Amino acid sequence: MMELTRKGEYAIRGILYLASQPLGKVSLISEIAEAAEVPQTFLAKIFQSFAKMGIVNSYRGTGGGFTLARHPGKITLREVVEAVEGPIIPNRCLIEGGGCDRRGNLPCCVHEVWKDVQAGVVRVLDGVTIEQLAQKG
Amino acid sequence: MMELTRKGEYAIRGILYLASQPLGKVSLISEIAEAAEVPQTFLAKIFQSFAKMGIVNSYRGTGGGFTLARHPGKITLREVVEAVEGPIIPNRCLIEGGGCDRRGNLPCCVHEVWKDVQAGVVRVLDGVTIEQLAQKG
DNA sequence: GTATAAAAGACAAAAACGGTCCTGAAGGTA
DNA sequence: TACCTTCAGGACCGTTTTTGTCTTTTATAC
Numbered sequence: 070m071m072e073l074t075r076k077g078e079y080a081i082r083g084i085l086y087l088a089s090q091p092l093g094k095v096s097l098i099s100e101i102a103e104a105a106e107v108p109q110t111f112l113a114k115i116f117q118s119f120a121k122m123g124i125v126n127s128y129r130g131t132g133g134g135f136t137l138a139r140h141p142g143k144i145t146l147r148e149v150v151e152a153v154e155g156p157i158i159p160n161r162c163l164i165e166g167g168g169c170d171r172r173g174n175l176p177c178c179v180h181e182v183w184k185d186v187q188a189g190v191v192r193v194l195d196g197v198t199i200e201q202l203a204q205k206g
Numbered sequence: 207m208m209e210l211t212r213k214g215e216y217a218i219r220g221i222l223y224l225a226s227q228p229l230g231k232v233s234l235i236s237e238i239a240e241a242a243e244v245p246q247t248f249l250a251k252i253f254q255s256f257a258k259m260g261i262v263n264s265y266r267g268t269g270g271g272f273t274l275a276r277h278p279g280k281i282t283l284r285e286v287v288e289a290v291e292g293p294i295i296p297n298r299c300l301i302e303g304g305g306c307d308r309r310g311n312l313p314c315c316v317h318e319v320w321k322d323v324q325a326g327v328v329r330v331l332d333g334v335t336i337e338q339l340a341q342k343g
Numbered sequence: 344g345t346a347t348a349a350a351a352g353a354c355a356a357a358a359a360c361g362g363t364c365c366t367g368a369a370g371g372t373a
Numbered sequence: 374t375a376c377c378t379t380c381a382g383g384a385c386c387g388t389t390t391t392t393g394t395c396t397t398t399t400a401t402a403c
Protein backbone atom coordinates (compact mmCIF):
# COMPACT_ATOMS: atom_id res chain seq x y z
CA MET A 70 0.00 0.00 0.00
CA MET A 71 0.95 3.65 -0.61
CA GLU A 72 3.66 2.76 -3.07
CA LEU A 73 5.47 5.25 -5.23
CA THR A 74 5.21 4.38 -8.92
CA ARG A 75 8.09 4.19 -11.38
CA LYS A 76 7.17 7.63 -12.54
CA GLY A 77 7.82 9.04 -9.08
CA GLU A 78 11.04 7.08 -8.81
CA TYR A 79 12.24 8.32 -12.20
CA ALA A 80 11.20 11.86 -11.37
CA ILE A 81 13.45 11.88 -8.31
CA ARG A 82 16.38 10.37 -10.20
CA GLY A 83 15.98 12.90 -12.99
CA ILE A 84 15.76 15.96 -10.80
CA LEU A 85 18.68 14.75 -8.70
CA TYR A 86 20.82 14.63 -11.78
CA LEU A 87 19.97 18.23 -12.55
CA ALA A 88 20.79 19.15 -8.96
CA SER A 89 24.19 17.50 -9.31
CA GLN A 90 25.10 19.67 -12.29
CA PRO A 91 26.62 23.15 -12.05
CA LEU A 92 23.91 25.69 -11.27
CA GLY A 93 22.41 27.12 -14.43
CA LYS A 94 23.90 24.52 -16.75
CA VAL A 95 21.42 23.43 -19.43
CA SER A 96 21.00 19.64 -19.68
CA LEU A 97 19.47 17.70 -22.54
CA ILE A 98 16.74 15.22 -21.75
CA SER A 99 18.82 12.57 -23.50
CA GLU A 100 21.71 13.31 -21.15
CA ILE A 101 19.53 13.22 -18.04
CA ALA A 102 17.84 10.01 -19.16
CA GLU A 103 21.13 8.27 -19.71
CA ALA A 104 22.60 9.40 -16.40
CA ALA A 105 19.46 8.53 -14.45
CA GLU A 106 18.96 5.25 -16.32
CA VAL A 107 15.40 6.06 -17.30
CA PRO A 108 13.68 5.56 -20.68
CA GLN A 109 14.16 8.86 -22.48
CA THR A 110 10.65 9.35 -23.86
CA PHE A 111 9.14 8.55 -20.49
CA LEU A 112 11.43 10.98 -18.73
CA ALA A 113 10.50 13.64 -21.28
CA LYS A 114 6.90 13.43 -20.09
CA ILE A 115 8.01 13.71 -16.51
CA PHE A 116 10.00 16.84 -17.24
CA GLN A 117 7.02 18.33 -19.02
CA SER A 118 5.19 18.03 -15.71
CA PHE A 119 8.12 19.60 -13.90
CA ALA A 120 8.08 22.53 -16.30
CA LYS A 121 4.35 23.05 -15.82
CA MET A 122 4.79 23.05 -12.06
CA GLY A 123 7.62 25.55 -12.26
CA ILE A 124 10.25 23.20 -10.92
CA VAL A 125 12.39 23.36 -14.05
CA ASN A 126 12.81 25.75 -16.96
CA SER A 127 12.75 24.31 -20.44
CA TYR A 128 14.37 25.74 -23.55
CA ARG A 129 13.72 24.58 -27.09
CA GLY A 130 15.94 24.56 -30.11
CA THR A 131 19.69 24.36 -30.42
CA GLY A 132 21.40 24.70 -27.08
CA GLY A 133 18.07 23.99 -25.40
CA GLY A 134 17.29 21.59 -22.58
CA PHE A 135 16.40 21.91 -18.91
CA THR A 136 17.64 23.77 -15.86
CA LEU A 137 16.31 23.87 -12.33
CA ALA A 138 13.92 26.80 -11.98
CA ARG A 139 15.09 27.44 -8.42
CA HIS A 140 18.02 26.74 -6.18
CA PRO A 141 17.89 23.03 -5.23
CA GLY A 142 17.62 24.04 -1.59
CA LYS A 143 14.27 25.58 -2.42
CA ILE A 144 12.78 22.53 -4.14
CA THR A 145 11.25 19.99 -1.80
CA LEU A 146 10.83 16.29 -2.39
CA ARG A 147 7.12 16.80 -1.98
CA GLU A 148 6.96 19.12 -4.98
CA VAL A 149 8.84 16.65 -7.12
CA VAL A 150 6.65 13.74 -6.14
CA GLU A 151 3.38 15.65 -6.41
CA ALA A 152 4.34 17.07 -9.80
CA VAL A 153 4.15 13.61 -11.31
CA GLU A 154 1.94 11.63 -8.95
CA GLY A 155 -0.59 14.27 -8.06
CA PRO A 156 -1.49 15.43 -4.57
CA ILE A 157 -0.92 13.15 -1.60
CA ILE A 158 -4.37 11.88 -0.76
CA PRO A 159 -4.64 8.67 1.26
CA ASN A 160 -8.41 8.56 0.81
CA ARG A 161 -10.94 9.99 -1.62
CA CYS A 162 -12.93 11.29 1.31
CA LEU A 163 -10.36 14.05 1.76
CA ILE A 164 -11.41 15.47 -1.60
CA GLU A 165 -15.14 15.34 -1.06
CA GLY A 166 -15.05 18.18 1.41
CA GLY A 167 -16.47 16.50 4.48
CA GLY A 168 -19.48 14.81 2.91
CA CYS A 169 -17.93 11.36 3.01
CA ASP A 170 -20.24 9.61 5.45
CA ARG A 171 -22.68 7.25 3.73
CA ARG A 172 -25.61 8.40 5.83
CA GLY A 173 -25.51 12.13 5.42
CA ASN A 174 -23.34 15.11 4.68
CA LEU A 175 -20.91 14.75 7.54
CA PRO A 176 -17.31 13.58 7.57
CA CYS A 177 -16.96 9.81 7.95
CA CYS A 178 -15.50 8.39 11.13
CA VAL A 179 -12.08 7.76 9.56
CA HIS A 180 -11.84 11.22 8.03
CA GLU A 181 -9.62 12.72 10.70
CA VAL A 182 -7.30 9.74 10.60
CA TRP A 183 -6.70 10.17 6.87
CA LYS A 184 -6.06 13.84 7.45
CA ASP A 185 -3.43 12.92 10.03
CA VAL A 186 -1.81 10.47 7.66
CA GLN A 187 -1.76 13.03 4.89
CA ALA A 188 -0.32 15.70 7.15
CA GLY A 189 2.37 13.34 8.37
CA VAL A 190 3.50 12.34 4.91
CA VAL A 191 3.45 15.90 3.66
CA ARG A 192 5.49 17.09 6.61
CA VAL A 193 8.21 14.52 5.99
CA LEU A 194 8.41 15.15 2.24
CA ASP A 195 8.30 18.91 2.67
CA GLY A 196 11.17 18.67 5.11
CA VAL A 197 13.57 17.32 2.54
CA THR A 198 15.04 19.38 -0.30
CA ILE A 199 16.64 17.94 -3.37
CA GLU A 200 19.80 19.75 -2.36
CA GLN A 201 19.96 17.67 0.80
CA LEU A 202 19.36 14.50 -1.17
CA ALA A 203 21.93 15.39 -3.81
CA GLN A 204 24.57 16.02 -1.14
CA LYS A 205 24.05 12.57 0.29
CA GLY A 206 24.88 11.18 -3.10
CA MET B 207 -0.65 9.19 -4.67
CA MET B 208 -0.89 6.83 -1.70
CA GLU B 209 -4.57 6.21 -2.17
CA LEU B 210 -6.51 3.56 -0.33
CA THR B 211 -8.29 1.21 -2.75
CA ARG B 212 -11.94 0.16 -2.58
CA LYS B 213 -10.81 -3.01 -0.92
CA GLY B 214 -9.36 -1.05 1.97
CA GLU B 215 -12.41 1.15 2.17
CA TYR B 216 -14.75 -1.86 2.19
CA ALA B 217 -12.58 -3.64 4.73
CA ILE B 218 -12.99 -0.79 7.18
CA ARG B 219 -16.73 -0.57 6.61
CA GLY B 220 -17.11 -4.31 7.11
CA ILE B 221 -15.07 -4.56 10.28
CA LEU B 222 -16.82 -1.51 11.71
CA TYR B 223 -20.14 -3.24 11.28
CA LEU B 224 -18.87 -6.22 13.25
CA ALA B 225 -17.59 -3.85 15.92
CA SER B 226 -21.03 -2.28 16.16
CA GLN B 227 -22.68 -5.61 16.93
CA PRO B 228 -22.94 -7.18 20.40
CA LEU B 229 -19.64 -8.79 21.33
CA GLY B 230 -19.53 -12.44 20.28
CA LYS B 231 -22.54 -12.24 18.01
CA VAL B 232 -22.05 -14.21 14.81
CA SER B 233 -22.81 -12.20 11.66
CA LEU B 234 -23.42 -13.59 8.19
CA ILE B 235 -21.36 -12.18 5.33
CA SER B 236 -24.63 -11.36 3.57
CA GLU B 237 -25.73 -9.32 6.56
CA ILE B 238 -22.42 -7.45 6.81
CA ALA B 239 -22.38 -6.77 3.09
CA GLU B 240 -25.85 -5.32 3.12
CA ALA B 241 -25.18 -3.14 6.16
CA ALA B 242 -21.85 -1.91 4.84
CA GLU B 243 -23.17 -1.47 1.31
CA VAL B 244 -20.44 -3.58 -0.25
CA PRO B 245 -20.77 -6.26 -2.96
CA GLN B 246 -21.16 -9.50 -1.06
CA THR B 247 -18.76 -11.71 -3.01
CA PHE B 248 -16.08 -9.06 -2.83
CA LEU B 249 -16.53 -8.61 0.89
CA ALA B 250 -16.29 -12.38 1.30
CA LYS B 251 -12.75 -12.24 -0.08
CA ILE B 252 -11.90 -9.43 2.29
CA PHE B 253 -13.12 -11.39 5.28
CA GLN B 254 -11.09 -14.38 4.15
CA SER B 255 -8.04 -12.14 4.52
CA PHE B 256 -9.22 -11.01 7.94
CA ALA B 257 -9.58 -14.61 9.06
CA LYS B 258 -6.09 -15.49 7.84
CA MET B 259 -4.65 -12.53 9.74
CA GLY B 260 -6.49 -13.51 12.90
CA ILE B 261 -8.66 -10.41 13.00
CA VAL B 262 -11.91 -12.34 12.77
CA ASN B 263 -13.03 -15.89 13.47
CA SER B 264 -15.04 -17.67 10.80
CA TYR B 265 -17.51 -20.49 11.29
CA ARG B 266 -19.01 -22.63 8.57
CA GLY B 267 -22.34 -24.36 8.29
CA THR B 268 -25.70 -23.51 9.76
CA GLY B 269 -25.37 -20.79 12.36
CA GLY B 270 -21.97 -19.90 10.96
CA GLY B 271 -20.58 -16.52 10.05
CA PHE B 272 -17.98 -14.15 11.47
CA THR B 273 -17.08 -12.66 14.82
CA LEU B 274 -14.25 -10.38 15.84
CA ALA B 275 -11.32 -12.48 17.02
CA ARG B 276 -10.41 -9.87 19.64
CA HIS B 277 -11.97 -7.02 21.54
CA PRO B 278 -12.37 -4.09 19.10
CA GLY B 279 -10.13 -2.00 21.35
CA LYS B 280 -7.31 -4.42 20.53
CA ILE B 281 -7.68 -4.24 16.73
CA THR B 282 -5.92 -1.31 15.11
CA LEU B 283 -6.79 0.37 11.86
CA ARG B 284 -3.36 -0.56 10.62
CA GLU B 285 -4.08 -4.27 10.98
CA VAL B 286 -7.32 -3.92 9.07
CA VAL B 287 -5.76 -1.95 6.24
CA GLU B 288 -2.67 -4.13 5.99
CA ALA B 289 -4.74 -7.31 6.00
CA VAL B 290 -6.19 -6.41 2.63
CA GLU B 291 -3.71 -3.97 1.11
CA GLY B 292 -0.48 -5.54 2.25
CA PRO B 293 2.25 -3.84 4.27
CA ILE B 294 2.63 -0.07 4.16
CA ILE B 295 5.61 0.45 1.90
CA PRO B 296 6.00 3.85 0.25
CA ASN B 297 8.91 2.61 -1.85
CA ARG B 298 10.21 -0.73 -3.07
CA CYS B 299 13.63 0.20 -1.74
CA LEU B 300 12.38 -0.49 1.78
CA ILE B 301 12.00 -4.14 0.84
CA GLU B 302 15.37 -4.61 -0.81
CA GLY B 303 17.18 -4.40 2.49
CA GLY B 304 19.45 -1.47 1.88
CA GLY B 305 20.78 -2.40 -1.55
CA CYS B 306 18.65 0.13 -3.36
CA ASP B 307 21.31 2.43 -4.72
CA ARG B 308 21.93 1.96 -8.42
CA ARG B 309 25.70 2.12 -8.05
CA GLY B 310 26.35 -0.44 -5.37
CA ASN B 311 24.93 -2.24 -2.41
CA LEU B 312 24.21 0.77 -0.24
CA PRO B 313 20.91 2.40 0.63
CA CYS B 314 19.85 5.06 -1.88
CA CYS B 315 19.81 8.68 -0.84
CA VAL B 316 16.03 8.75 -0.37
CA HIS B 317 15.95 5.57 1.70
CA GLU B 318 15.77 7.25 5.08
CA VAL B 319 13.02 9.55 3.90
CA TRP B 320 10.82 6.63 2.88
CA LYS B 321 11.50 5.02 6.23
CA ASP B 322 10.31 8.20 7.93
CA VAL B 323 7.18 8.30 5.80
CA GLN B 324 6.44 4.67 6.55
CA ALA B 325 7.02 5.14 10.27
CA GLY B 326 4.75 8.16 10.31
CA VAL B 327 1.88 6.44 8.59
CA VAL B 328 2.23 3.32 10.70
CA ARG B 329 2.24 5.37 13.88
CA VAL B 330 -1.00 7.13 12.97
CA LEU B 331 -2.82 3.96 11.88
CA ASP B 332 -1.57 1.97 14.86
CA GLY B 333 -2.86 4.70 17.13
CA VAL B 334 -6.46 4.17 16.14
CA THR B 335 -8.52 1.14 17.15
CA ILE B 336 -11.73 0.07 15.48
CA GLU B 337 -13.42 0.53 18.83
CA GLN B 338 -12.57 4.23 18.72
CA LEU B 339 -13.82 4.51 15.17
CA ALA B 340 -17.03 2.61 15.90
CA GLN B 341 -17.81 4.95 18.80
CA LYS B 342 -17.51 7.99 16.58
CA GLY B 343 -19.50 6.50 13.76
C1' DG C 344 15.69 27.63 -44.33
C1' DT C 345 17.33 24.16 -41.78
C1' DA C 346 18.83 21.67 -37.87
C1' DT C 347 17.80 21.12 -33.03
C1' DA C 348 15.13 20.21 -28.98
C1' DA C 349 11.09 20.25 -26.24
C1' DA C 350 5.62 19.92 -26.37
C1' DA C 351 1.71 17.45 -27.23
C1' DG C 352 -1.05 13.79 -28.35
C1' DA C 353 -2.14 9.08 -30.15
C1' DC C 354 -1.29 4.46 -29.37
C1' DA C 355 -0.38 -0.08 -26.97
C1' DA C 356 1.18 -3.92 -23.91
C1' DA C 357 1.06 -5.30 -19.22
C1' DA C 358 -0.36 -5.00 -14.64
C1' DA C 359 -3.59 -3.79 -11.07
C1' DC C 360 -8.27 -2.97 -9.70
C1' DG C 361 -12.93 -4.30 -8.87
C1' DG C 362 -15.52 -7.36 -9.11
C1' DT C 363 -18.40 -12.25 -10.49
C1' DC C 364 -19.05 -17.17 -10.58
C1' DC C 365 -18.44 -21.95 -9.63
C1' DT C 366 -16.84 -25.81 -7.10
C1' DG C 367 -15.46 -27.69 -2.85
C1' DA C 368 -15.13 -28.33 2.05
C1' DA C 369 -16.86 -28.06 6.68
C1' DG C 370 -20.38 -28.16 9.81
C1' DG C 371 -25.26 -28.62 11.33
C1' DT C 372 -29.80 -31.15 11.12
C1' DA C 373 -33.19 -34.65 10.15
C1' DT D 374 -27.08 -41.02 5.40
C1' DA D 375 -28.70 -37.24 3.00
C1' DC D 376 -29.29 -32.57 2.77
C1' DC D 377 -28.90 -27.82 3.79
C1' DT D 378 -26.15 -23.96 5.20
C1' DT D 379 -22.12 -21.11 5.17
C1' DC D 380 -17.38 -20.01 4.32
C1' DA D 381 -12.87 -21.21 1.31
C1' DG D 382 -10.50 -21.13 -2.84
C1' DG D 383 -9.74 -20.57 -7.51
C1' DA D 384 -10.95 -19.28 -12.29
C1' DC D 385 -12.45 -15.77 -14.87
C1' DC D 386 -13.43 -11.05 -16.83
C1' DG D 387 -14.12 -6.13 -17.95
C1' DT D 388 -12.07 -1.60 -16.82
C1' DT D 389 -8.55 1.46 -15.39
C1' DT D 390 -3.84 2.60 -14.49
C1' DT D 391 0.82 2.01 -15.33
C1' DT D 392 4.68 2.15 -18.28
C1' DG D 393 6.03 3.09 -21.84
C1' DT D 394 6.62 4.21 -27.58
C1' DC D 395 5.94 6.87 -31.76
C1' DT D 396 4.66 10.71 -34.56
C1' DT D 397 3.68 15.36 -35.35
C1' DT D 398 3.98 20.09 -34.06
C1' DT D 399 6.07 24.18 -32.18
C1' DA D 400 9.78 27.14 -30.70
C1' DT D 401 14.55 28.56 -31.23
C1' DA D 402 19.24 29.11 -32.90
C1' DC D 403 22.33 29.55 -36.65
